[in-house]
Amino acid sequence: MAESVCRTLRDGGLEGEHAPALTIKDSIASPFGFDVFCHVLTQLSSFILAGKSQSRGLVLVAFCRSPSFYADLLKSKGIDVNSSNKWVRILDCYTDPLGWKFRLMGVGNLRDLSCEASSTGILCKDVKDTNKLYSSIIELGKGLVAEAKSRFSVAIDSVDQMLRHASMSSVAGLFSNLRSHGQVSNVFWLLHSDLHEVRVTASLEYMSSMVASVEPLQQLTNGQRDDSDKASLTEQNLKKGKFHVRFKRRNGRVRVMLEEFHIEQSGISFKSASSEEVTNQGLLPKVQFSLQLSEKEQIDRSNVVLPFEHQGNGKPIQIYDGRNSLMEGKHETTSVSAGNSETNEGSGGGEIIYYRDSDDEMPDSDEDPDDDLDI
Amino acid sequence: MDQRSSNLLDEALGLDCQTDRWALAGRVVAIEDSVETSGSFILHQLVKRALAPNSSTVVLFIAFAQPFSHYDRILRKLGCNLAAQRVNNRFFFFDKLTLQCPDVDERNSPVSGLVALYGEIQETIYGLPEVSRKNVTIIIDDLSIVEVAANGSSDYVLDFLHYCHTLTSEFDCTLITLNHEDIYSSTEKPAFLLQTEYLADILIKAEPLATGLATDVHGQLTVLNKGFNHGQMNSRNKIRNFHFRVKENMVEYFYPGSRN
Numbered sequence: 001m002a003e004s005v006c007r008t009l010r011d012g013g014l015e016g017e018h019a020p021a022l023t024i025k026d027s028i029a030s031p032f033g034f035d036v037f038c039h040v041l042t043q044l045s046s047f048i049l050a051g052k053s054q055s056r057g058l059v060l061v062a063f064c065r066s067p068s069f070y071a072d073l074l075k076s077k078g079i080d081v082n083s084s085n086k087w088v089r090i091l092d093c094y095t096d097p098l099g100w101k102f103r104l105m106g107v108g109n110l111r112d113l114s115c116e117a118s119s120t121g122i123l124c125k126d127v128k129d130t131n132k133l134y135s136s137i138i139e140l141g142k143g144l145v146a147e148a149k150s151r152f153s154v155a156i157d158s159v160d161q162m163l164r165h166a167s168m169s170s171v172a173g174l175f176s177n178l179r180s181h182g183q184v185s186n187v188f189w190l191l192h193s194d195l196h197e198v199r200v201t202a203s204l205e206y207m208s209s210m211v212a213s214v215e216p217l218q219q220l221t222n223g224q225r226d227d228s229d230k231a232s233l234t235e236q237n238l239k240k241g242k243f244h245v246r247f248k249r250r251n252g253r254v255r256v257m258l259e260e261f262h263i264e265q266s267g268i269s270f271k272s273a274s275s276e277e278v279t280n281q282g283l284l285p286k287v288q289f290s291l292q293l294s295e296k297e298q299i300d301r302s303n304v305v306l307p308f309e310h311q312g313n314g315k316p317i318q319i320y321d322g323r324n325s326l327m328e329g330k331h332e333t334t335s336v337s338a339g340n341s342e343t344n345e346g347s348g349g350g351e352i353i354y355y356r357d358s359d360d361e362m363p364d365s366d367e368d369p370d371d372d373l374d375i
Numbered sequence: 376m377d378q379r380s381s382n383l384l385d386e387a388l389g390l391d392c393q394t395d396r397w398a399l400a401g402r403v404v405a406i407e408d409s410v411e412t413s414g415s416f417i418l419h420q421l422v423k424r425a426l427a428p429n430s431s432t433v434v435l436f437i438a439f440a441q442p443f444s445h446y447d448r449i450l451r452k453l454g455c456n457l458a459a460q461r462v463n464n465r466f467f468f469f470d471k472l473t474l475q476c477p478d479v480d481e482r483n484s485p486v487s488g489l490v491a492l493y494g495e496i497q498e499t500i501y502g503l504p505e506v507s508r509k510n511v512t513i514i515i516d517d518l519s520i521v522e523v524a525a526n527g528s529s530d531y532v533l534d535f536l537h538y539c540h541t542l543t544s545e546f547d548c549t550l551i552t553l554n555h556e557d558i559y560s561s562t563e564k565p566a567f568l569l570q571t572e573y574l575a576d577i578l579i580k581a582e583p584l585a586t587g588l589a590t591d592v593h594g595q596l597t598v599l600n601k602g603f604n605h606g607q608m609n610s611r612n613k614i615r616n617f618h619f620r621v622k623e624n625m626v627e628y629f630y631p632g633s634r635n
Contacts, residue, residue, distance in 0.1 A: 028569055031601065066544040100538055103485040104494040160570075161537075164530055192573055195566050235614045238601060 001257050002036070002270040005210055005245055006043040012054030012151060012185035017250075019179045022188035023204050026214035030241040032261065033214050034064075034157070035268040037190040041070075041155055042077045044186075048087050048153070049079065055153040055185035057144030059137050061091045063161035067121060077267075089140035090121035091133070093161070099125040127162065130170040134177055141183060151185035154178055159191045159204065168200055175207055208248075214261070215242040239263055243270060383628035384417070387598035387615045388577065390424055397425070397432050397510055399549040403540065405575035407568070409557040412594035414581035416621050418516055418553055419446070423455045425512045426465060433503060434460075435496060435513045437469045439520040452624040467499055476525045489525065489535040496539070500546060509547050513539060517553040518571065529567040540574060556580070576601065584618070592618045596628070 005022060013019040022040070026033030041060070047053035060070060067090045074088075075081050096102055102125050122136055141152040156162070162171050178187050193201045193213075205211045216237040240262045247255040259270045293301065381391035389398035404421075408414030425432040436446070446468075447457045460466035469492070476488035483490060500511055515521065518532060525531040542548040552571060559565035572578055578599040584592060598615045620627045 028572055031573060066541070069544060094544075095541055097537065098483060098534060100483065100485070100490050100493060100534075101497075103483065104490070104497075107485050160573075164533065192569070195569055195573075234599070238599070238614060 001245065001259055002039065002212075002243065002261075004247070004257065005212060006040055006047070008210060008247070009040070009044055009153065009186040009188060010047045010053040018209075019181075019184045020186045020210065021175065021179055021208045022186070022210040022212060023191060023208040024188065024212045024214070025191045025193045025201065025205075027192065027194040030214050030216040030237055031192075032241065032263060032268065033190050033192065035263065036212060036214055036243070036261070037155075037157060037188075038073055039268050040188060042074060042079060044153055044155075045074060045079050045088070046077075053153075053185070054151055056146075056150045057087045057089070057141065057152040059089050059091060059140045059144070059152055059154050061093060061133070061137060061154070061156040063093045063097070063127070063156070063158035065157060066094050067092050087144065089144055091124055091136050091140060092121050093124045093127045093133075095123060096125050097127040097161070097165070128165045130162075130166045130174045133162075134174050137178065138181065138183075145183065149183075151183050153185050154187045156187070156189040159189045160195050163196065163200065168203060172203055172207065175204075179207070210248070211246045213242075213244040213246075215244055217241050217260075242273075382626075383615070383617045383630070384420060384596065384598070384619075384626075385424070387596075387600070387613075387617075389600075397430065397512070397549065399512070399551075399577075400510070401543050401547040402549055402576040403543060403574055404549065404551045404577045404579065405571050406551065406553045406579045406581070407556040407572075408553065408581040409555060409583070411583040412581045414553055414579070415516070416619075416626055417579060417581065417596075418514060418551070419449050419453060420626060421512075421551060422446070422450060422457075422466075422514065423453050426455055426457075426460050430510075431507065432510045432512055433465050433467070433507050435467045435469065435499060435511060437471060437492070437496070437513065437515045439471050439474070439524060440516045442472060443468050443470065454624070464503075469495065471524070474524045476528075476531065478526075479528070482528075482531055489521075489531060493535060493538045497542065500542065500548070511542075511546060512549040512551065513542065514551045515539075515553070517555065519555050519558050522567070529570075533567070533570055536571070536574065581619075591620060593620050594618070595631075 008020055009022060011020075024033050024036050024040070026036075041058075044053065044055075045058060048055060048058060062070060070090065071081050071084070074084070122140060124133065124136060126132060137154055141154070144152050159171065162174075175187065175189075178184050189204075191201065191204060217240055218237065240260055243259045243261045245257045245259075247257070249255060258273050260273055262269050262271070385391045388404075392398060406414045406417050422434055422436070424430075425434050438446070443457070450457050457466055457468075461468060471492065474488075474492070476482070477484060482488060485491060485494060496513065500508055503511070518536075521535070522529055522532050525535075536550075536552070539548075539550050543550050552575075554568065554571055556568060559568040578597075578601070580597045580599075581594055582597065583594050595616060595618050600613050617628050617630050619629075
């Protein structure tokens, strides 16, 4: 859920722990990763302005859009940009990432650029140097937050541009350093998964505590050669899609959630998946045989008597294990009712206490029920 | 305007609205074609539209594929005099047929290659009267040949495209590129093509008909309008598909099955 993602970023990380990191990834079939990025950016900005988040400021590393674009974006979402120099800094890797304009000015081939002397950021003229990028981000962040113990968020709008100019290892090193810096509250970035090898995407996902995938509602297959079918599917995928989020929790458990997103005039909106089937389709692997049970099959399964299950008369069951001497002292006990266990009443020798797994256990039944509360 | 009626392509691009402002200002248009269905005619149509008498758009045409005489001849048949527009400083032709880019080590040198070309483009824009600076359309024909000139380095070409993209945000320029989809379709990961598709606000694909060759219909166009521009949401995320026929001095566009 998009709100869960934003809340997790808002809450930040604990002392001594790596900062939460979010990878937003999409593909050309559903190219709305940037919309999601902007949504998270504006939500986090709102939290920061309202004083509700762990971080006191935001450093935005802009590769694919100009700083003025983000200023307009925040303004259009009702976020006060007049005070932006107090809570946001932009590392401008968009305007002159390789120093071409700077060099052209140097040989007189370009007149003076009308660059704004911005109080909200630094212009980066060499995006290949990831060490310099890192130190610029930290410098901007520290300049934002007054106290040495205050934290700031970091947002990177295009990992693809970073990877065009620097190696995977240096980019991974940059992200790792950011996550382990004591003053970084959270980091999030955008990646187009189809521009890279699988190992690159996988590396970034391993480094993330949350991975949000933007996927088309329906995949185009090679079989759909009819032009009108393709056009209608593509149009549908342009207006909505699936938002699939994988959370890695502190205790090591992985939680998967699925929503639908819709692209509207006001921006992107999220809602629950429209049907159970959509959820299941999102979670089950795509194979050519059915992995789900029909209703009849579920009933039949519930009627199956398991070998160690208590039959209801209160006495232990003797099960012949194939050996001639079935000792009376060796009894096997059973428990009854789903989810509970009962010890057998008195028998001489060893016991097998059988805890029956419930077939219909809800996926998140053992999780903290208060986890979703916005306290 | 010499033609009051707009066609399906104009409608798909928002060029049918009678406004003072060029509808494609600040937007990136990527045209993809193939050997079976050339998309060059789309470039010609857009040049003609941009240089219409009631428009104040200035066109910067970066030519890697054909000399000036080629485009002049074609646009004359469409009713547009490129030579006269050149004299009027509304059409600037950058002849880059013989451009050779330096080696990797000197790639960022400002005196050669694509860096110098970018410098020329920006200098030309700065040299325009203030009123014209906000009405510039940059057309690149075509990206696959730019890649050849760059000694096969798609990264260098993407860097150049990025810098051209900064002109769309600084000056509200329109950036129109043409590329050949079938050149990259056989590669495992056509990253260069995908990068240009991600960059584009509007994607126009010229493809052959699924049913094969025909005399009356030369192909189909799919116009995908997906730009992230919160100022212009009316035509966002719309896809239009229609057929076309290229004639001597015009192009006909029509929906499938509606042709007389």
